[in-house]
Amino acid sequence: xxxxxxxxxxxxxxxxxxxxxxxxxxxxxxxxxxxxxxxxxxxxxxxxxxxxxxxxxxxxxxxxxxxxxxxxxxxxxxxxxxxxxxxxxxxxxxxxxxxxxxxxxxxxxxxxx
Amino acid sequence: xxxxxxxxxxxxxxxxxxxxxxxxxxxxxxxxxxxxxxxxxxxxxxxxxxxxxxxxxxxxxxxxxxxxxxxxxxxxxxxxxxxxxxxxxxxxxxxxxxxxxxxxxxxxxxx
Numbered sequence: 001x002x003x004x005x006x007x008x009x010x011x012x013x014x015x016x017x018x019x020x021x022x023x024x025x026x027x028x029x030x031x032x033x034x035x036x037x038x039x040x041x042x043x044x045x046x047x048x049x050x051x052x053x054x055x056x057x058x059x060x061x062x063x064x065x066x067x068x069x070x071x072x073x074x075x076x077x078x079x080x081x082x083x084x085x086x087x088x089x090x091x092x093x094x095x096x097x098x099x100x101x102x103x104x105x106x107x108x109x110x111x112x113x
Numbered sequence: 114x115x116x117x118x119x120x121x122x123x124x125x126x127x128x129x130x131x132x133x134x135x136x137x138x139x140x141x142x143x144x145x146x147x148x149x150x151x152x153x154x155x156x157x158x159x160x161x162x163x164x165x166x167x168x169x170x171x172x173x174x175x176x177x178x179x180x181x182x183x184x185x186x187x188x189x190x191x192x193x194x195x196x197x198x199x200x201x202x203x204x205x206x207x208x209x210x211x212x213x214x215x216x217x218x219x220x221x222x223x224x
Contacts, residue, residue, distance in 0.1 A: 006155075015172055032210055034212075036214070037217050040208070040221075042215045042217075043201060043215055043216035043217050044156075044201070045212040046211055046213060046214075048214075049210060049211060051210055056209075088153075090156070091154055092155075092156075094212070099206070100144075100161075101146065101158045101161055102146075102148075102156070102158060102203070102212055103158070104154045104155035104156045104157070106154060107153070107154065107155050109153075
């Protein structure tokens with residue numbers, strides 16, 4: 001069966017520090033991969049999606065970046081965090097193709113102080 | 114901007130009652146999906162309805178889709194305290210890879 005792992009689950013970082021959130025998927029090949037951010041009590045904002053290794057589409061211009069070094073690995077990074085980067089970050093995958101069911105990780109809660 | 118908008122933003126009902134949540138969207142879609150999120154957790158997919166379908170059932174869930182009005186509804190029948198969660202609609206656009214979420218409805222079911 002397919003599983004998705006996301007870590008770390010919680011982190012507190014000072015403003016200006018770097019960030020790396022990692023997501024890996026097991027039990028499937030060639031998935032679409034997604035990073036979403038959720039502000040407290042709000043909906044999900046799509047940040048990045050990827051349909052293949054090295055292929056990243058950015059939805060929101062900001063100081064975050066994403067990379068897909070392997071088929072089932074998706075990394076969200078920042079060189080210098082801002083206060084506004086605080087939030088709940090969710091990784092998700094879907095079967096290759098358009099607009100199908102998403103399978104989510106348990107999320108990473110980031111607090112920037 | 115968000116594709117889907119849920120209504121109401123929050124809903125409080127007694128156990129055993131039905132809960133209805135509505136979703137409106139703006140552009141053409143391949144499908145519309147509903148997800149559930151327990152506090153502080155990831156989202157769980159509940160049901161997907163395709164643009165050529167009008168109604169779909171899954172257990173106590175009933176989803177309708179009206180593409181002429183660009184709207185959908187999720188009905189949870191005979192609600193339980195365990196149904197307390199946030200519910201989100203999400204749309205998959207025609208020809209696209211992205212799934213866009215609305216702001217969600219917070220459902221609270223009182224025992």
